[in-house]
Every structure is written in C-alpha cells, then in structure tokens.
Amino acid sequence: xxxxxxxxxxxxxxxxxxxxxxxxxxxxxxxxxxxxxKANEEGERIxxxxxxxxxxxxxxTIIYMxxxxxxxxxxxxxxxxxxxxxxGPLGKATHLEKVGKVVCVGGGTGVAVLHPITxxxxxxGNDVTCIIGARTKDLLILESQxxxxxxxxxxxxxxxxxxxxxxxxxxxxxxLDAGDVKLVVGIGPVPMMKALANLTKPYGVKTLVxxxxxxxxxxxxxxxxRVTVGGKTKFACVDGPEFDGHQVNFDELMLRxxxxxxxxxSCYEGFCTLQDAS
Ligand SMILES: Cc1cc2nc3c(=O)[nH]c(=O)nc-3n(C[C@H](O)[C@H](O)[C@H](O)COP(=O)(O)OP(=O)(O)OC[C@H]3O[C@@H](n4cnc5c(N)ncnc54)[C@H](O)[C@@H]3O)c2cc1C
Ligand code: FES
Numbered sequence: 001x002x003x004x005x006x007x008x009x010x011x012x013x014x015x016x017x018x019x020x021x022x023x024x025x026x027x028x029x030x031x032x033x034x035x036x037x038k039a040n041e042e043g044e045r046i047x048x049x050x051x052x053x054x055x056x057x058x059x060x061t062i063i064y065m066x067x068x069x070x071x072x073x074x075x076x077x078x079x080x081x082x083x084x085x086x087x088g089p090l091g092k093a094t095h096l097e098k099v100g101k102v103v104c105v106g107g108g109t110g111v112a113v114l115h116p117i118t119x120x121x122x123x124x125g126n127d128v129t130c131i132i133g134a135r136t137k138d139l140l141i142l143e144s145q146x147x148x149x150x151x152x153x154x155x156x157x158x159x160x161x162x163x164x165x166x167x168x169x170x171x172x173x174x175x176l177d178a179g180d181v182k183l184v185v186g187i188g189p190v191p192m193m194k195a196l197a198n199l200t201k202p203y204g205v206k207t208l209v210x211x212x213x214x215x216x217x218x219x220x221x222x223x224x225x226r227v228t229v230g231g232k233t234k235f236a237c238v239d240g241p242e243f244d245g246h247q248v249n250f251d252e253l254m255l256r257x258x259x260x261x262x263x264x265x266s267c268y269e270g271f272c273t274l275q276d277a278s
Contacts, residue, residue: 002037003082005059011139015065015109016075017051023058025050025088031096031116032210032242035060035088036218039077043084044070047215047237050089051112051142060086063112063141069267072275090218091241094120094208099182102126103175104150105168105196107133107188111142113210114187119149121185127151131171133188137162169195176203183208186245190254197245207245211236213256228252 006019025035034049052061066075077083094117102121106114111132122128130150134140135158147153154171155163164171169192175181176199184207186196193209200207213225213236220238227236230247234240 001082002086004079007079010141015141017063019059019061022060022086026053026055026058026060029053029089030093031120032094033089033091035086037083038085039073040084046070049113051115065109068264069271072271096120098125101180102128102183103181104130105186107192110188131168133168169199181205194250201246208242209245210241
C-alpha cells in the first residue's frame with residue numbers, strides 16, 4: 001500500500017491534496033511527470049500529475065479536483081490509509097531551458113500541475129511571471145506557493161472577488177504587449193489552453209500546454225490518450241503530456257473527453273447514493 005501521510009482540503013473541499021509515501025517514484029520524478037493511481041482492487045486507474053516530490057522524505061504530492069466517482073473515492077481516504085497502486089513516474093519531463101522571460105499560466109487544478117514546472121524554470125535563471133486564475137476567490141489554490149515559485153505573481157478571478165476581474169488571458173495579453181516574452185506555459189481546462197494558444201500564436205511566442213485526455217494504461221499500449229498534434233497522431237502518455245499549443249487539435253480533444261459523459265455521471269450518482277446511505 002502507498003500510505004497517505006498528509007491530507008488537506010482546499011477550495012471549499014472540491015480540491016484535495018494527498019502526500020503519499022512512494023520513495024522510488026519520489027527519487028526519479030521530474031517536473032511535468034505524472035502517476036497513475038488505483039485506490040483498491042476494483043478501482044479505476046486515474047492519472048494525476050505530481051504537484052511536488054520530496055526525495056529525502058520519500059513522498060510525492062498529488063492535488064486533484066473531485067469531479068467523478070474515482071476522485072470522490074480518493075477523497076474518502078484518510079491519513080494512514082492509502083492507494084493500492086501508484087505507478088510512475090510516467091510521461092516526458094518538461095524540457096527546461098534558460099530563455100529569459102517566461103509566463104506560466106494556470107487555471108483551476110492546472111495550477112497544481114504548473115507549480116513544479118514554474119519553480120524549476122525560475123531555479124535555472126528564467127524571469128518567471130505567473131498568472132493564476134479561478135472562478136472565484138474561494139476556489140483559488142496554491143497562491144503562496146506560486147508566489148514563492150515565481151518572480152512575479154498575478155491573480156485573476158472570473159467574478160472579480162480577488163485580483164484582476166477577468167480571465168488569465170487578459171493579463172497574458174498585457175505581458176505579450178509589453179514584449180520580451182520568450183515562452184508561455186499554460187495548464188488548465190482545455191478551453192483555457194485553447195484560448196491562450198490562439199492568443200500567443202500571432203505574437204510568435206512558443207507555447208507549451210499539458211494535455212489531459214482519458215488515459216488507461218499510461219504506457220502507450222491502449223491508444224486511449226490519442227491526440228492530434230501538427231496533423232499527426234500522438235499518445236499523450238508517452239509523447240507528452242506537454243505539447244506545442246499552436247499545433248494541438250483542441251476541438252478533437254474536447255470531443256474525446258466528452259465521450260463517456262453519461263456513464264461517468266451515472267457512476268458518480270450511484271457512488272454518492274451509496275455514500276449517503278452508509
Ligand atoms: C496526464 C494527466 C494528468 C492529470 N493531472 C491531474 C491533476 O494533477 N489534478 C486533477 O485534478 N486532475 C488531473 N487530471 C485529470 C484526472 O485524471 C481526471 O479528473 C480523473 O481521471 C477523473 O476521474 P473520476 O472518476 O473522478 O471522474 P469521471 O466522472 O470518470 O470523469 C470526469 C472527467 O474526467 C476525465 N477523465 C475520466 N477518466 C479519466 C482517465 N482515466 N484519464 C484522464 N481523464 C479522465 C474526463 O474528462 C471526464 O469527463 C489529469 C489527467 C491526465 C491525463
Ligand atoms: S493511456 Fe494508453 S496509450 Fe496512452
């Protein structure tokens with residue numbers, strides 16, 4: 001068993017942080033890589049990016065939004081309990097390079113995925129501005145951690161309850177207009193990544209996005225995570241999850257993510273009914 005040693009609830013209990021004992025993974029993992037977890041024997045395999053690792057302590061940290069049956073099941077796990085399987089590190093690590101001015105943009109739980117990447121980009125000498133956003137102030141996560149990981153932090157909320165009133169793309173546009181931006185890294189909901197890739201394209205600024213298609217094996221065998229990048233088929237689990245945002249077919253990705261909506265909804269409702277009854 002991979003034991004949970006720390007558990008926190010964020011964003012009004014919709015986002016959960018678990019620090020898990022996984023010494024071999026903690027030793028090897030690099031920013032941008034993910035793990036696949038299974039809560040129990042019958043559990044579904046769920047991919048989650050490592051938001052942090054501590055090789056000395058032998059732990060990895062995952063931060064996930066509760067959106068369906070498996071993440072709701074994960075939420076019930078307490079400190080001292082754990083996951084039956086944690087496989088990783090999977091996927092390609094972020095290509096880290098000193099380029100100068102970098103803007104890291106995160107939305108929702110994408111902020112958790114962005115955290116180790118932002119920190120690593122700053123550590124190698126880039127001037128990193130970070131823009132994070134949420135629908136409202138109470139749903140914002142990791143503000144102090146992102147402030148420490150970057151040179152300058154900008155916060156946006158859709159409803160104006162905190163920071164800039166509006167989308168992360170508004171603040172990104174200001175940064176692009178000011179010039180000198182050499183790289184944008186954007187991680188969040190697919191419509192957000194699509195919007196920011198469309199924004200940066202006319203400026204000719206390299207833009208990396210981290211794709212989250214449905215994954216099953218995570219090792220390039222099943223084809224479930226197929227995405228189209230630059231007109232070519234790629235498997236996000238082994239070729240990604242990061243890709244050139246200007247080349248990604250986001251509309252296809254959104255369609256494929258909706259493929260099992262009905263089944264996911266009824267599974268989640270069934271789980272919630274069982275939980276309420278127990
Ligand atoms: C490489 C990668 C890294 C990710 N990192 C994070 C993270 O750090 N934090 C976070 O909150 N979420 C992350 N996700 C998304 C997370 O895997 C899904 O939210 C989770 O699988 C939902 O499972 P569920 O049973 O709770 O919900 P379900 O009701 O089954 O599904 C809800 C939605 O989640 C997506 N989803 C469902 N099953 C899978 C699957 N097997 N693989 C991928 N997506 C699925 C679909 O879009 C679906 O519509 C990541 C996804 C990928 C591919
Ligand atoms: S998850 Fe099966 S090929 Fe990527």
